[in-house]
Amino acid sequence: MVRRLAQHGLLEYRFGAVRKKDDVIIEPQMAIYWPRTLKLSPGATLVLSRFAYLRRRGNEMILESPLAGALVRICDPRIATALAALCTPQKISGLRRQRGFPGLELLALLVDCKILLKVDVASGGGLRLSEGDENLALWDFHDLAFHARSTEGRHANPSGGLYPYAGVISPPPAVRPRWPGKTIDLRALSSTRSETISPFARILSERHSTRDFDDKRPITLGEVARFLGATARVRRKWKSKLDLTEDAPEVAYAARPYPSGGSAYELELYLAVASCEGLASGFYHYDADRHALVPIAARQHELKTLFAAAEFAMDAAAPPQILITVAARFARVSWKYGSIAYSLILKDVGAVIQTMYLMATDMGLGGCAIGTNNIDLFANMTGIEFHVEGPVGQFALGRGRNAVGD
């Protein structure tokens, strides 16, 4: 019963009630979280994760991390003081002797949450590289916190169009208030007569979002092939050295039809297929180099959850014929760009989404961008850890209910 309540996020765990007052309260952020106190030996050395942060939430102090399955509400400021000392590696035996020692169990819970980590001081190599794999070392703090908190799956906060300040702050205007001064009127200079509109400008003006798809006329595999080939296929590959020195690393590149910051092309397309003529329902990776679809054995209930979330996000009556997840190989960008990596990735997503919108319009198909992603669901479906490769965008694709030819 307790396990089931926990899986639905209905439990929090009070800690330290022996002194009749909670030291901390653990608030699970993920359904899979279950508090575990692994055994810590007195000789172990602990340090705070560089992803952990302490902040005020209302009248409370909370300690959290994008790596943690739970956050910790700190009720006693002495606990925060004791934890602050862990910004430098400390032996447990030494910590025990200090005043305000928070207790082995709490330390073990924080190690389990990856808020604290065990380090091998003898190994050297720097704390950043000892925290996890190379993919984690490449993430900056702000980028991983942004990724885990602006998507779904790794936190329990409400998200989506919630209008949190409606009634408190008036809605910002659709169009910016005018700058004062003289204007240069462009209207007379830009003709809108149809014969002067180029085919591309026509596609731009016809582009719109389609959220309802025609169940009787699914998209065909041939159309999927044309769509992917035109929007995402690798067009050219080359290598170049980082600089002119002998031992400079050589970096490989693969150009695609849309623009990408630094020519990184870190974005991968995954197709969840609900209905497509000539292609079985399921989950596929688009191999942009070989121009091929590779089936991935995802579980039915996960596919259903993915489609249900898309349906909800579009306020649609049925799932899209195809749901494209745009996933990023984060390290490909952060290896070069460090602190601006995540922002570049989101800009790349904008470029690929508009490319997909325009191609869908050109082919008489319909599409719609979707602003939410569940990073935990994707990790479960692919078996890839959330910080290695994960969803950063979604696009629903299919033959619209009112497509030309109806």
Ligand SMILES: Cc1cc2nc3c(=O)[nH]c(=O)nc-3n(C[C@H](O)[C@H](O)[C@H](O)COP(=O)(O)O)c2cc1C
């Ligand atoms: C980044 C982004 C996220 C979006 N997310 C959603 C979404 O979650 N659900 C939805 O129905 N439409 C979504 N849209 C589509 C917009 O609602 C749509 O582009 C906008 O209303 C303008 O309409 P149009 O595309 O038909 O011109 C999104 C568009 C963008 C660019």
